[in-house]
Amino acid sequence: MTCDGFSVRGRHLCEDFGLCIADRSLSVPAQKRATVSIPFSHGEIDFSAINGEVYYESRELAYSIDLIADDPAELEAQVSEVAQWLAPVCNDDIAEDSMPGYHWRASAASVGVSRDDSGTAATVEAKFSAYPFALADDECEARIAVGTNPVVNRGSMRARISIVPDGTVTLTVGNLKQTFNGPTATNLYLAPGDNEVEVSGGSALIRWREGIL
Incomplete structure (x- = not known):
């Protein structure tokens, strides 16, 4: 079985935590708009690309990570370790196994957790605000x-x-x-x-x- 993960702040989801990505989402960045509405005229004037380049808002990059433990205490220790790893991410490089040669520059927007009734399984939901372009690792x-x-x-x-x-x-x-x-x-x-x-x-x-x- 292939483990799909990512690395950030010197640690890897699979290699250091023994976990895998359960689900992943990546938004398409929206264009930054600079428009002017002129009275007594139809529509608006769009100056967004006045210098010849289109600019973009940040992307949302999100991961779901499933955790399973033998007892509630072990589960809470796992949740705490993952949260302490991801919550401080700020302008750090996230390298995904599925995108060799490129990385995201991102900051944590939220890190949440949902637990099942057994107390031995949980899902960590980590959301990041990422630079709109994936950057090459090498110049x-x-x-x-x-x-x-x-x-x-x-x-x-x-x-x-x-x-x-x-x-x-x-x-x-x-x-x-x-x-x-x-x-x-x-x-x-x-x-x-x-x-x-x-x-x-x-x-x-x-x-x-x-x-x-």
């Missing part, structure tokens, strides 16, 4: 040189560029330009799909982290 990287460099962001969100320049290097991405002479987390972003990075002054290594909806 992508590319060497860029003077001239026009094609760079592909295979994710579905804009990805912020970090740079390790060889000397003084100027990057232009879209309409934005920055000059660097040391390792920096830039204010430049790669759009999803194909990008052109203009380089002058020298070569550099760039890194970015992709995310998927």
Whole structure:
């Protein structure tokens, strides 16, 4: 039997607790809306993507975890241990066995428990508010040189560029330009799909982290 679990805060549901996910749900993130209603006109004006990008609200990520014990005291000890593990989750990475290579950035919204009449079985319901994109565990990287460099962001969100320049290097991405002479987390972003990075002054290594909806 395969145990489906997740890890967070240095512990794994299956490996450290001997438990499995009984049920899981993940909401589809809603768009953040910025609209204006003008008197004496039909409908409304939607400015949500005025800069060319759609923004999203957080997702709800929820797990049901079944616990069974030999007696009520043992059950309460299990419930307490799981609750103490999950309740403090705050801007932590949740890595699911079913999504290798990606993780969720999440905070606990609620951790509740329901018990059956026997006193030896319970279900822990843990709900998290998660960043709308699943983030890649590993950063992508590319060497860029003077001239026009094609760079592909295979994710579905804009990805912020970090740079390790060889000397003084100027990057232009879209309409934005920055000059660097040391390792920096830039204010430049790669759009999803194909990008052109203009380089002058020298070569550099760039890194970015992709995310998927």
